[in-house]
Amino acid sequence: MDDLTLDGNAIGGMMMELFGTEMTTAVVTCDNCGAVSQVAELAVYRPDLGTVVRCRSCDSVLMVFATVRGVTCVDLMGVASMT
Amino acid sequence: MSPVSRGFRRKREAAPADRVPPGQYVTRDFPVLSAGPTPHTALSKWTFSIDGGREPKSWTWEEFRALPTETLTTDIHCVTRWSKLDTHWEGVSLDVLLGAVEYDAGYVLAFSDGGYTTNVPVADLLGGKAWVAFNYEGAPLGAEHGGPARLLVPHLYFWKSAKWVRRLQLRDTDVPGFWENYGYHIYGDPWREQRYAGD
């Protein structure tokens, strides 16, 4: 794991604002490998263009957040389920 | 309206308008900003390939490094508003790489280790405007900055200069790459401030 990798705690505020509720304890199942984690435990990359959330087991992309002109696009393409 | 935090300033300095594109600030840093973990492909397994032309073409690391190279000094501009001036690179020109392929496509989708993609018109890769770069500031490009080799297309916003580039797909139609899909500009000219789709 790289030095700069954060975890889902770091995006708790952004997700709370987007989803309307506390999300760091939400349980996510990876669509690619089936790993089950809480959002707080996921690998988070923030290259400033957006936020990319990856499965810690297989590195596949679970979620992408990108804010363009004040509107945040939320793509949950790698999430099989989130409860 | 957010209240102003007295005395708070952005860290980076503005620069003369003719030297950096509009809205950019100059930095001496070279931020490491990635959308995923740093790949570590062994050079013995590394290949660079171009497909979508008449025949696919591929180079091993040894074959790639045997190609003629160029050194260049250029400014780079990130869509997140930092610009870094007078960066020094060495790489193989896309004129050489595309020159080895027969094709009539107008667009390229670039693929990197780790799954990142970005799209660039072929015309923006030719005429001495783009390289696959393997040295930065006189030393081998570090993995965190895209090594062993990255795409370098400095006249466009730097998200188009894909780190860890491995493959170019020649296409008849332009398709959005990773960030372009989420609303970043399909072309990305910093001098026309094309940050987002519709700019």
Place this chain on the structure above:
Amino acid sequence: MAGTAVRGRLSWQTATVGPVADETPKVRTLRLDVPDWPGHRAGQHVDIRLTSDDGYQAERAYSIASAPGEPLAITVERLDDGEVSPYLTEEARPGDMLEVRGPIGGYFVWEPGSGGPLLLAAGGSGVVPLRAILRERSRTGSSVPARLLYSSRSWEDVIYSSELDVPPEGVSVIHTLTRSQPPSWKGYARRVDAQMLAEVAWPTADRPLAYVCGPTNFVESVAAGLVGLGYPAGRVKTERFGATGQ
């Protein structure tokens, strides 16, 4: 699902800087006055947003240093190449305004019902939310045994040193100073490793609960070490601060 989490306002609220106090030459605690602050849980954090007079904004996350029921406070370490931390640790003064979003977090939180014994592992400014947990333990009269393993570069970098020097009953604080030590130092003098964890961590038979916070490399290494000692992964909670340029 999220338990009895205190739900703060979902978005940005204006805050006024209150009294500030330097903890170390590079670290400062700032009280923040937020009208209608809903309260917070130990271990939570807030997002802070600054706005310059030309409209430029920067956001960062900071752990809450105070326990539930105490006034909201954050403790900030100045990063040499930072943009927000130099402002908060050197420029911001009482009466200045910034924005707060939170409190945030339902994973890296502790209250007496969470149990223990507690192993708290702090790398540098990772001690902040763990100190809030220890203050909450005291505030509620919990007798859960707790050990804080706290890694710092030198004694001058230890945050909350006078508070940690007199731990309450049932709490022990174990320092390791990784770069330089005072002349009479008899404690650990190296980065946390498997041997140190084996000596400090509660045995797994006690069903301990671990909270690990600090730079990413520290958290990865310590969490792996605890799992290597037999701690179930679900009993090791982690919060990564990214690289700090240490």
